[in-house]
Amino acid sequence: MIAQPRRIAHLDMDAFYASVELLRYPQLTGLPVVIGGGRRQHDDALAAAYAGRLAEIPPAAFPRLKDYVGRGVITTATYAARQFGVGSAMGLMKAARLCPEAILLPVDFAEYRRYSRRFKEVILSIAPVMEDRGVDEVYIDFTQVPGGQREGGRVLARLIQKSIHDATGLTCSIGVAPNKLIAKMASEFDKPNGISIVQPGDLQARIWPLACRKINGIGPKTNDRLQAHGIHTIGDLAARPRDWLVAHFGKASGAWLHDAAWGRDERPVVTESEPVSMSRETTFERDLHAVSDKALLGEIFTTLCQQVAQDLAAKGYKGRTIGIKLRYADFQTATRDQTIDQPTRDAATIRRAAGQCLKRVPLTKRLRLLGVRVGKLQPDDGGAQAGEGETEEPLLL
DNA sequence: TCTGGGGTCCTAGGACCC
């Protein structure tokens, strides 16, 4: 049997959250819509008034971005909204100035997760080697799939695209390439609803002209450092000797940058993985102070511990490292953690350890966020947890 | 007008052990 060349696909759902919302509210198709922020009274009132007839809500009745007050960011914007310059991770208040009339819908993760499961089931029924990369993205190994090599993967990509659309009404974009790194870039070449095939020989013509930032793993910081050296495109990066990159970016990072620029990536498509940590965090509606808002902070803290405990129980894990995260009003972040002897998933035990962590961090500045994390996870056998059932400790805050 | 929430991985120093 002849070894097949590796063919890896990256599939990215198009404007996923927004597209799922448009299935519920088809009357908003073509309008600027952004998804972000939490559910508010207005949203609930509207949904209640039109229960079971969501598609009949007149577009004019939807809340607008300009009416939003509070903290939050855009998670997704429809293509019509992107025309106004608004996009993912932008603050809602800033977006409101760019496109005040855009419709603002609250994030409904439960619904997106349902669609996520559905499109992934479709993929798995066609190509079984799939790596989950979040709600709206996967890598798929086409190499051994019957027909996976035809037209460089285009035939199989088309089949998957059509099958997902038939099952969900949603569109996606797919890139197929010799490895994950290039496939990830390729899936962006023809968005939305596109397919891009990249062959090994296409590196110079199709990859090198791209900005370094397009490489998955090069973020704003590394990009700035590269720019400072006059490296703007992936071609610029490829032109630097490996030794030079190692000298300026360190042994591991330098070598990785060089490999990435030359399109080298041997990472396998990983079908299963164990979680490393679970956490819950919340940004307050207003900045809180450890002294004057002590009671409120204590309540929030306890709730976060309970939520993490619930998450651990639901997924069947326990963990040994308990940590907190806080973000001050000036956006500075501090973390503290503590490793305990016995792994736990018990809310009171988590609360106690996290409370100890809180004592080790300065609490003079106002806070905007508090988080609780449990790490060093291991599968939970289901037995009783350390501390479980004991009476709750008095609030430490 | 500031900037969500849930993650992973890497680095680097110190403790501690052999």
Place this chain on the structure above:
DNA sequence: TCTGGGGTCCTAGGACCC
């Protein structure tokens, strides 16, 4: 009295991603 290397675990921060 001076001086070794590993190796592993823990902790804090930071970069990055979806």
